[in-house]
Amino acid sequence: MGMSSxxxxxxxxxxxxxxxxxxxxxxxxxxxSGTRSGxxxxxxxxxxxxxxxxxxxxxxxxxxxxxxxVEEVDAALREHGQRVxxxxxxTIGGALAVxxxxxxxxxxxxxxxxxxxxxxxxxxxxxxxxxxxxxKNVSGFDLCRLLVGSRGTLGFFSDVILRTRPRAQAxxxxxxxxxxxxxxxxxxxxxxxxxxxxxxxxHLEGHADDIAAEASTTGMVETDGPSTLPQQARWSxxxxxxxxxxxxxxxxxxxxxGVGIVHxxxxxxxxxxxxxxVEMNRRIRHEFDPAGRLNPGLAD
Amino acid sequence: xxxxxxxxxxxxxxxxxxxxSGTELVDRLRVRLRPDQxxxxxxxxxxxxxxxxxxxxxxxxxxFAESRDDVQAVVQVANEFNVxxxxxxSGTGLSGGAVxxxxxxxxxxSKMNRILSxxxxxxxxxxxxxxxxxxxxxxxxxLGVHFAPDPSSQQTCSxxxxxxNNSGGPHCLADGVTxxxxxxxxxxxxxxxxxxxxxxxxEPDGLDLRGAFIGSEGMFGVATKIAVKLMANxxxxxxxxxxxxxxxxxxxxxSDIIADGIVPAAVEMMDQLCLQVVEEYxxxxxxxxxxxxxxxxxxxxxxxxxxxxxxxxELAQARNVGGIRVAADEAERALLWKGRKxxxxxxxxxxxxxxxxxxxxPRHRLPGVLDEIYEIADRYELFIINVFHAGDxxxxxxxxxxxxxxxxxxxVRSAGDEIVRASVAAGGVLSGEHGIGLEKRDLMPLMFSxxxxxxxxxxxxxFDPALLANPDKVLxxxxxxxxxxxxxxxxxx
Ligand SMILES: Cc1cc2nc3c(=O)[nH]c(=O)nc-3n(C[C@H](O)[C@H](O)[C@H](O)COP(=O)(O)OP(=O)(O)OC[C@H]3O[C@@H](n4cnc5c(N)ncnc54)[C@H](O)[C@@H]3O)c2cc1C
Numbered sequence: 001m002g003m004s005s006x007x008x009x010x011x012x013x014x015x016x017x018x019x020x021x022x023x024x025x026x027x028x029x030x031x032x033s034g035t036r037s038g039x040x041x042x043x044x045x046x047x048x049x050x051x052x053x054x055x056x057x058x059x060x061x062x063x064x065x066x067x068x069x070v071e072e073v074d075a076a077l078r079e080h081g082q083r084v085x086x087x088x089x090x091t092i093g094g095a096l097a098v099x100x101x102x103x104x105x106x107x108x109x110x111x112x113x114x115x116x117x118x119x120x121x122x123x124x125x126x127x128x129x130x131x132x133x134x135x136k137n138v139s140g141f142d143l144c145r146l147l148v149g150s151r152g153t154l155g156f157f158s159d160v161i162l163r164t165r166p167r168a169q170a171x172x173x174x175x176x177x178x179x180x181x182x183x184x185x186x187x188x189x190x191x192x193x194x195x196x197x198x199x200x201x202x203h204l205e206g207h208a209d210d211i212a213a214e215a216s217t218t219g220m221v222e223t224d225g226p227s228t229l230p231q232q233a234r235w236s237x238x239x240x241x242x243x244x245x246x247x248x249x250x251x252x253x254x255x256x257x258g259v260g261i262v263h264x265x266x267x268x269x270x271x272x273x274x275x276x277x278v279e280m281n282r283r284i285r286h287e288f289d290p291a292g293r294l295n296p297g298l299a300d
Numbered sequence: 301x302x303x304x305x306x307x308x309x310x311x312x313x314x315x316x317x318x319x320x321s322g323t324e325l326v327d328r329l330r331v332r333l334r335p336d337q338x339x340x341x342x343x344x345x346x347x348x349x350x351x352x353x354x355x356x357x358x359x360x361x362x363x364f365a366e367s368r369d370d371v372q373a374v375v376q377v378a379n380e381f382n383v384x385x386x387x388x389x390s391g392t393g394l395s396g397g398a399v400x401x402x403x404x405x406x407x408x409x410s411k412m413n414r415i416l417s418x419x420x421x422x423x424x425x426x427x428x429x430x431x432x433x434x435x436x437x438x439x440x441x442x443l444g445v446h447f448a449p450d451p452s453s454q455q456t457c458s459x460x461x462x463x464x465n466n467s468g469g470p471h472c473l474a475d476g477v478t479x480x481x482x483x484x485x486x487x488x489x490x491x492x493x494x495x496x497x498x499x500x501x502x503e504p505d506g507l508d509l510r511g512a513f514i515g516s517e518g519m520f521g522v523a524t525k526i527a528v529k530l531m532a533n534x535x536x537x538x539x540x541x542x543x544x545x546x547x548x549x550x551x552x553x554x555s556d557i558i559a560d561g562i563v564p565a566a567v568e569m570m571d572q573l574c575l576q577v578v579e580e581y582x583x584x585x586x587x588x589x590x591x592x593x594x595x596x597x598x599x600x601x602x603x604x605x606x607x608x609x610x611x612x613x614e615l616a617q618a619r620n621v622g623g624i625r626v627a628a629d630e631a632e633r634a635l636l637w638k639g640r641k642x643x644x645x646x647x648x649x650x651x652x653x654x655x656x657x658x659x660x661x662p663r664h665r666l667p668g669v670l671d672e673i674y675e676i677a678d679r680y681e682l683f684i685i686n687v688f689h690a691g692d693x694x695x696x697x698x699x700x701x702x703x704x705x706x707x708x709x710x711x712v713r714s715a716g717d718e719i720v721r722a723s724v725a726a727g728g729v730l731s732g733e734h735g736i737g738l739e740k741r742d743l744m745p746l747m748f749s750x751x752x753x754x755x756x757x758x759x760x761x762x763f764d765p766a767l768l769a770n771p772d773k774v775l776x777x778x779x780x781x782x783x784x785x786x787x788x789x790x791x792x793x
Binding site for chain 1: 419421422423424465466468472476477479480489493494495496497499500501502503504505506507508509510511512514515516531532535555556558559561562563600601602603604607660661662663664689692693694727728729730731732733734735736740744747748749751752753755756758759760761762763765774775
């Protein structure tokens, strides 16, 4: 484990072995490196294949085992001036299974758009392919989107082909005391706009001259980065609803303006889910894992 | 579309046979909707036999929905009578997605065409599914925002159709295809239940049902309201036309640019025959003597755009670029894009009919696969025009022919089949944006195993256990699975 093989196509064989390990019966759970809440306690534990099979800079794609640490993928891509839009920490498979995007979602889009193709192991213990290797593909139903964020309850990612993005030539964080909605309206495609009720932190990428010009016209000052994000709770709100935080205690939260994620010190309010949506989740899970053997208990 | 092939009526069997008399069904629909919304005269039903592909089917009745409740009423009646239904936007689909299964109810969404709300600050608009793609961007242009997916058919295709097909367009290279631009979809599920998939908030609880619905080609229900993401209009735009004496030089440059860390807003390729027919049509001063041209657009802030353009020109020199034309103003930019987007109209001057393919290959395989495509067309003695989204390797080989020529259809079909196979063999995929529909349904086994297809069928069954929503599309039936020669008539396999 942890060692990356560089043999061509090694992931095909690794996926077959992984499928055998998952098997077709009994409850089973998967762990990456456990940074994102990890495996289900007391259930037989498996690990996804590890290692990078190839990087294709001119395709802007990379193929790796789902158990590969995000940091390893990041380092391999850095050599080519590229990156993946997956938050750091843990494994690629873990990040995809949890499906939470990083604070650069405003500029780079959600994590779900990073996955182009996967071989996953189904509840029947079979290797199943979803998606395709090219950056554009509409062949068949979009199982990739469905699997991202499904917390391993529909299948365990074995290997993945990810879309990469070029790293910007220059980047800089800024601070401002201005109104965040005023700022976001004046900025051209910022990467992040964070706000804690008093201060706004803005991340810009691109050409150094453009970054400097934007900062000076909007009156922002350079900073090392945003304040630490509250870890207690993660709220998901409509971006327009974030205005309701104007009355919240400054500093008790950091909101992602234009996105709607709020990193909060207080627990998220309960949300009503539409009965038809609940039922559709149930039906899909039933089709994919009738016995509920994959990551039992994580479905809700 | 001026060129359309009159193809034989498809003979595929619908999985759920109608067991009721047509008039009873129509009477019932006329009770649930206003009578004038329900049309069953032969003339009117015939208008809905096709989409923009060459395939056709036969509906029993066409309903013009004006609201979500209308859609629900029709879907409920379809369930009562156990009759399949098919949602229809503008009918510009190229894979037969909106071709009615035999005896189906067509639900036309074209009258549900209101823009419901626009929030330019938080960059969200709610629209009805029948809103035409370009209409949305035109109507919100003064707010400094637009809807990024821009299929070449954008003047006529509907946003509901874009969602159902997960459509792309020239400017999807940097910004992503439709799926990346949809927050939420109100749908009438195939059993008549109304619900909302996704939401304005970024991380709704549970599975990404929104993502599953996008690209489901009308088989997971009918979209009745859509929350789309809006993008800031570009600050600065540079539009370049570069020409080359070989197709390969242009194709290699595409990979060079991407590998260098530049993702232009658009990179489109036109080959010589395309340049020639388009030039005759639009008189844009296109380089008709050259083997190929790339239309490249770079957008962003001034310094970034300038640096990217300079670097692209440097890379182009290394690939023996011939002429370099930089659009001097908005008028010239519009003219160059008109050249690209009127290719299909211009082609009718060469021959009356065309067949447009859609596959994707890894960018670095473009030169080789293009060679193969020319060779295939040569062998079948067909005119071929290549005009495509080169930036993401999305090929659109266009076979141009005269359907009255005896035997030509067989040649077109065989050539198309070889082109699709060559693309998949090069590590590519069956479709980049037009969808599978009927057209490529029986080619799905080229990409997916029985096990892979079964997983897709599982998802479909969860959405539509009764298999009434646009049945017979996308997934090969178990009987034809693996036997790619038993395709519906009219399908190009
Ligand atoms: C000249 C030309 C150029 C084109 N260029 C491009 C291009 O650049 N990129 C590209 O991606 N496509 C292109 N297309 C294909 C086509 O325009 C797109 O697929 C478009 O999105 C289809 O929209 P429509 O409204 O015409 O859908 P239709 O053809 O009416 O329907 C397409 C599918 O969507 C389903 N559907 C429609 N509305 C709904 C709804 N509300 N709910 C659920 N399902 C629905 C139908 O059942 C069907 O399966 C082109 C077509 C032509 C003719």
